[in-house]
Each structure stands twice: as C-alpha cells, then as structure tokens.
Amino acid sequence: MDYQSLWFALWAVLWAIYFFLDGFDLGVGILHPFLPRNDLEKRLAMNSIGPVWDGNKVWLVTAAGVTFAAFPAAFALIFSAFYLPLLLILFGLIVRGAALEFRGKSDSPAWRRGWDMAFFLGSLTTAFLFGVLFGNIFQGLPLNAQGYQGGFFSLFNRYGLLTGVMFVVMLGGHGALWLAVKTGDELGARVRRFAMKIWAVLVAATALFFVNTAFVTSIFASYINNYVLLLLPAGVVASLLGMGMAIMSKRFPAAFFASGAAVILIVMTGFAGLYPQLVPARPDALYSLTIYNAAASDYTLRILTVVAAIFVPVVAVYQFWVYRIFRGPVTGEDLRDDKEAY
C-alpha cells in the first residue's frame, strides 16, 4: 500500500471516530428539548457528557488537521466550497460549547432556557450540516478547471438534505443510547422507553439513504472492483439488527456500542466508495480530486505516519481511561452537592 492510500484510510477512520465520539454528545444536544423535562433532568443530560465532550471535539480538530496536512488541496477545496455551511458549523460548535459551560453559572430561568436553546440549535446545526457536507462529497461536486462551480443553496439538493437528516437521526439515536446508559432516575427510564422508537426511525432513514446512495452516487458502483467492501454495508445492517435486539432485551450498553458501530460503518461505507477519489467532480471526472493529486509530499506523509502511529494509540488509551473513571450513570444524587458540575 502506498502512503496516499494509507492516509486515505486514516483520514476516513479519523472522521468516523469523530462521528462516533462527538456523535453521542451532539445527539444529547439534539434530544435536549424533548427528553429531559425539567432543570434537574437537563443538568443530568449535560453532566453525563460533561467530562468527555471537550476531548471528543478534538477528534474534529484532528480530522480537519489531517485533511489539511495529508491532503492540502482537498482541505483547500472542501473548506472553501462549503464556506457558509462550515461557518454555521463553527457557530454551532461555539455556542453549544458556551452553553455547556455557561448554563449553570446563573440560576435565572431565562438564562438557562436561552442556553438550552443554544445547546439544542448548535448541536442540531452541526449534525445536519456535516451530513449535508458529506452527502455532497459522496455524490460529487460541480468542479471544473476553475474550481467549485456551485453555490450555497445548490448544496441543499435532495441527496444532500437526505444525508443531513440521516445524520441527525443517526446521532440522535446514538445520543439517546448514551443517555440510556449514562443517566439514572426518571430521565434514564424515559430514554430507555424512547430508544425503540428512534431505532425504528433510524432503520427507515438508513434504508432510504442506502437506496438513494445506490441511485444518486457511484459509491456502490465502485464496490464492483472490490467485493470485500460489501462487508461495510452488510456490517451496517448487522449493527442495526444487533442494536434493535439489544434495545428489546434492555441491554443498553450493548445497544450503544452497536449504534456506534453503525455510525462508523455508515460513514465508512461512503468513504470506501470514494476511493481513490477524495472529492469526485461532476459532470467531468477529469477534475476530481484524488488521493494522488491532492496529497502532501511523500516526505510529509512519512512524518505524519510516524507521529500518528505513536500518538493515536496513546490518545486512545488515556481517553479510554478517563471514560472508565467516569463510568456509571449520573443521578440527581450526584449533582446535589457537586459545585463544579454543570
């Protein structure tokens, strides 16, 4: 395997990990107005992600940073073509971060309602627009020798919108299962009853997404060259089934991990179908960005390989360790005397 292919794989994996990890805390934000019903329950939901959401977000910094370092031309094209959606994603991430940190800093109900809304809208915007963005990459962008030829509104085409909705449902479900595992009291019980419903919506959305992917994009067409890749969509189906069965038998930690597997495999299904392209061009594939014409030099990729080989596992180990320290559900009892909590 050449360095470009290795970095394509790592690039895809980093984005997938990002959606797995930040995915559940974005999902908690998406569900924020609906499942937690009073101030204490809202605090339970926010505190369940409190110790980890910041660390999760760094996977985005890393995924974007690796796009920049390993494929500078792709970073330049994608980030400038998706100018306004990325601006809104930034605003979404900024206000939801501020909401988490600032909500508990005053007892005024209006203050808290405002930040609840910011947390919800920031999370929803981020999840939806990332879906729109990757949906457009999967189906290809209107590119010619002058670069990107579309505008802001052309990104909201049928497939882009569908992928956006897909992401909201997928991350919402992922967040619900996180809450099912990580919150106690009445909120936990309510979320556990709700899980089956969002699972059904997720199955429907995924089916719709796959059918459209087959017709609108050339993702599955490129699987013909490599049948092994069919394991990815097969894995999605298996994860969704496992998720449903685990919810039914009330094994929520298992359901959460099945949901995580589904998130990762759905994203990877799309990425694997792009290879060796990074951003397919429509209508003329001549202008596509591929892993070869967009890549950094071999020397740079070698340095990045050494750094990633050492530090990605190290990061994974200490993040896992911190997750373990905070294992177990958060309850009202925990929050009563804790002045540092959100």
Add this chain to the structure above:
Amino acid sequence: MDALALSRIQFAVTAMFHFLFVPLTLGLSILVAYMESRYVGTRDEMYLGMTKFWGKLFLINFALGVATGLSLQFQLGMNWAEYARYVGDIFAVPLAIEALLAFFLEATFIGLWVFGWNKVSPRLHALSIWIVAIATNMSALWILLANGWMQHPVGFAIRNNRAELVDFMAILTSGYGWLKFFHTILAGYVVAAFFVLGISAWHILRKNHLPLFKKSFRIAATFGLASSLLIVLVGDFHGAEVGKAQPAKLAAMESLWETERGVPFYLLLVPDPTNERNAVELLGIPKMVSFLAFKDFNAEVKGLKAFPKEERPPVWETFLGFRLMVALGGLFILLSALAFFLSRKEALERQPLLLKALILALPLPYLAGELGWIVAEVGRQPWIVYGVLKTSEAVSRGVSTFQAAVSLAGFTLLYSILWGINIYLLAKYARKGPEV
C-alpha cells in the same frame, strides 16, 4: 471592499479575539496547578479555596479559548484556500502534531479535573491540572513553530507548484519559532499574573479573605516579576532575529527610512509615510537601534527605502504597535517589582495606591499581547509567508465578497456577545470570592 480585504479583517478579528482568551489560559493554568500542589503538600484548606476560586475563573475563560481556536483552523481552508494549497505540505504538519500531542491531553484532562474532584485521589487530581498546563503550553509551541515558519520560512523547496517540506528538523529547531514561543508564553504569564494581582488587590482593598488573597497576590507578584523581566530578555533576542530575517519589519518598527550605520533610537518620533520620512525626531539615544538589533553600535540597518514601495509593511501600525508594547513592558516590570517588594511586607492592605493601580492595570497585558501580534502580522505584510507567498495570492478564489461580508459580520456579532457574557461571568465570580 473585496473578499481579500474582508478575509484579512476577519482573520485579524478572530485571531485577536482568540488571543483574549489564550494568554490567561497559558499562565493561569500554571498558577492554579501550583496552588493545588501546595494544597496536596500542606492540606491547608486555604489553598483548596484558592485553587477552586482561581480554577473557576480559569474555566470560564478556557471554554471560549478552545472554541475560538477552531475558527482559526477552519478559516485557513475557508478564506485562505490558496495558502492552504501552496504551503499545506509544511504548515499543516505542526498543526496536526499540535492536535495529537497537546490538544488531546489538554481537553481530556480538563474534563478529569473539573468533574473528578471526588473520583480520583488528590494527587492525581493535581497532576491532571499540571498536565493541562503543560499541554496548553506545548500546544502554543507547535502553533508558534508554524507561525515562526510564516515569519522565517526554512526547510522547504518550491516543487510541483507549491512549497514542499524537505527538512522537518529545520522547522523544529527554528530559532525564530522558539523565540516567538517563549515571547508568547511569557506574555501569557504576565497576563495571568496581572489578572491575579488585580482581582486580589480588589479583595484586599475590601478586606475579604485576606490570608487567601494576600497569598495569591504574593504568588502572582513573584510570577509576574520573573515573567516580565524574562520577556525583555527574550524580546531582545527576538528583535535581533527579526532584524536578520525580516529587515523590512525592523525598519517599520523603528520607522527608519534611509539605510544607515549607527542608527539612533529617538524617544519621540512621528512617522510621515506619505513623504517617506519622519515628521519629528527628538531625544535620540545615539546608535541604540543598531546596537539593539545587531549588538553592534555601528551596524548598518536597512531603511524602508531599500525596499520597493509595494514590499513595505504599513508603517504606522507596526511602529506604534512596537513602541506601545515596549512601553507597556516597562510598566509591567515597574508594577510587578513594586507588588513583589511590598507584598513581602505584612501591611499590603495599607497600600491602597498600589492596589488601585493594579486593578486598573489588569487589562494592560492583554493590550500588550494584541499589540505584539499586530507588529508580528502587520509588520510581515505584504507577505503571508515572508518572501515566499504574498497575502493577496493566498486568498480563496471561490469565496465571494458577499460570503466574506456575511461571515465577518457573523463572527464579529457572535464573538462580541460571547465576550460580553464572558466578562460578565468573570466579574460576577471574581467579585463573589471563594466559597470557604
């Protein structure tokens, strides 16, 4: 205004906002870590109260520092796509390394610190804030090695229509980058020291929690004096490096038009860029500029006229930014020295003049930091990468004036609101005092 001008203003606005949060994080993390270590060592509840009080202010500030950093990274692709394409092979490497080596540590262990008071041992808890402090400063190192490369590009070759990395070690060992790093973190330490001094002074004047705030005051005075002295030393080395690597910036900093030997330093100087001369030059210290820049009283210093007009940086901003920064640096030494010596005496609360001065001085190190960045970035113009790529060639081609205007307005509005909330919360919790 076109997309280029708007993109430049936007980067300036977002970077300057970012640098309202970062310097405090750099220094206060170390002070809080020190306070918690003292608590672990002595089990004195006062140190615990101190750690939690300053820690709370640290966290309010920290939240926005992280969020506003992401905007800078994204903008390099959104607004500066040609820059990203042309130098990404080099510039993005330290950026990616920063995320993997430093940013993950910082973000993961801050979570452990905030939520882990009852989950881990006091020792491990104190260790986690030390990790945050070290990671924050390490993160600054990688960012400033990247910025150092824009100021003084090394270890690259122009190939395949772009700049490609050929010698990674050259970037890692770039003197320019390391001096920028020390200069910037020390600036952050001065900000943090004056932050703690100012708020402590406010409480000491009101006789609130005297032992806690007098102790905080003393810690910050020592930290502030050491940092404001060291920053002069580093700044001096840094200035010499600027003289070698970016002579046009040095000329603008000193508003020097003709190339001369033994250039004097005028205490009073008014530039007149339209006529390419200075309107006023008074109170000269003979040969001082030559000496400061090159450690040789008779060294030749290039004047602005040695560069074609289109390759000169804006003189007023660079000149004033530098002058004011240096003057403020002097003031910080004076104030922190006074604070240091008077805090050795017991009767600190009977020094209302100094205490009031320190409250007023709280925002000044922030100002000095912003001025320093103006010198660094405006003084490098018209280049984005000195001698390699012009700022005007680096802007995204596909981004319209409309898009850039919308985003600039959005950033300015959102950041102003968040900054207002941040100040409100900092003031609220600073006034409230420790909960002991």
